[in-house]
Amino acid sequence: MSSVNTAIQLITREQAENGAARGSTCSPALAKGPWDYDLAEALAGVPAYGPGASSADVAPAATPRQGQLPEEYKRATDAELARRITAAKATLGDRAVILGHFYQRDEVIQYADFVGDSFQLANAALTKPEAEAIIFCGVHFMAETADILSTPEQAVILPNLAAGCSMADMADADSVAECWEQLEEIFGTGPDAEGRRPVIPVTYMNSSAALKAFCGENGGIVCTSSNAKTVLEWAFERGQRVLFFPDQHLGRNTAKALGVPLEQMPMWNPRKDLGGNSAQQLLDSRVILWHGFCSVHKRFSVAQIEQARAEHPGVQVIVHPECPMEVVDAADSAGSTDFIKKAIAAATEPTTFAIGTEINMVNRLAAEYPQHTIFCLDPVICPCSTMYRIHPGYLAWVLEELVAGRVVNRITVGDAVQANARTALERMLAARP
Template structure:
């Protein structure tokens, strides 16, 4: 828990102290910052990116301590991918991802057993989990011949899974699963939503037997807030504006957006866009604001009026970063993220399968 010493500091008071601590620690530390982090934190990171790219960057550095400014599943992935010579720290261990929380391995195991009872043999089902899930969920998939996917490679992964003439159980984001399946010409009547709170996912035996894809009923509460009505309103106001969304948005909006892609896709699309072009973007507000600030020659607005901010990402404040750094300066290693060995081994199988396929 953050002590009073740090709680009383304002953001501007933290800035020079973070600089000093960083200087003292030098190459011993490497700070990673997810795109959705606030600017007050991003200004101190050594690399900015999406969760997988950051974990891969961490694996290549020589620094002993990796400080992951993001949510905890990201730090877990960094711990799994980096070797034993690196120690991964997360400034605020209470900053978990609500979507990952919706797919705990215990609930998935129960659903899998129920599925087995109905279809008899689950060796015909490929479990696929979005990288936005906890290590134990990744391990569940790895243990059963399944795989991890990202929002950049979900098409390829789903195509691979279906090409074996198998069914797919997709965790935890129903929207990414559904929107990706649509791109592969899978229709809604071939997919069912598995409601995790209900027995047999709330589905009849016939539905379970005939479905090609089971979609876990998880979602990102931030991206789910973007609605088709937002798109209609903005298009009516400005027919020339392009609508660019993340695939975690609901189906109705995804179907009518001009472009849809991962966080990195959104960043690249805006970087490559012509001067004077106009964009309404459906993703987390910190990234949209940063893109608008970095591209003053383009008109960039948030799609919709609600403040689509990830409150968990926002928990990583300059105060928490300072606490982590000053503790290291004083030889105190805090907020270590260490995935148990048995989970790491199985999660790696699911991650390696993704690397082989993409």
């Protein structure tokens, strides 16, 4: 099976030459090098996430931007980049470790020393204390988490600074602090008769270090898609209700599975007073959901599941819990990227799987398990916009800079933020399923 990038190049070329193509993509701009987006943003003075699933999301003004990649890396062929990356890795040896997220393009994943989800990768880096540099082929919040958990001597590098996360950007520190102030005015700050606080903040791993620190400072915790249920149970033991951000869908799906009624899960829209709710609605709440979402997982629909079942009788539909509630309800099962991978690995008989998560991971699973029929629920190839900003050219650049004794694109988290964020992460680690 060809890589996602190869498929996009083929579709774009066929469309240009014939006016039609075998397959479709959400943007022909995906066929261009990410440095084209870097230049366009520099000329426009406006940050953007780039083509792909998040292209319609508005990037905050403070979104990190990548400077221009040196021309030699833009012009290099795939074969030349492969040679240079391999040579740089060999020269650096144990001094550098490369982490690759499940959603990263194959052309980058092939060089990764570890492949996994964001927290698996941050923990993987801990197994390489001798590494002077951790190159995180993922997105900005992941690199921040790696910096929090790694030693002060280790440099965490993000090959393209523009690889952010639109979901993480939907909950910024100022908006969450303002929300918290309004909630304290309604709930007060004192515990109830059972010693439970009025509200416990819970942030998804897909958030900035500043929001992880906010949770650490205010008695809260971090969760992943793997342990969200356990974390919510932890929070309910300590609080009367939960403020869950930034992903509304993971919060809603997890709380619903725990028996929380939908009417007790109001949405908080940071652009509205009291988040668009009445004081009574908030007083009656168990989980207050932030108005955030993943643009990749928002693309999946019940109609896609119905079509998969019609075309493939007996298909097993597995989706990520960042998908909308109706999609999770219509699927056979829902779980984290690691859950999806393990579910396919556990299938002993040839099975047809329709998967609702990012296309790079789905295609990789299809190649890894050829005895099964595995396809993405969304027929349109639309990768994570920001993961796609990482290209072998940027990886070659940061590696060769390291060989030359220079650290570029280092991600650092300040001491005060790091201390409180680490507290929230340690609480998460202690809350085992």
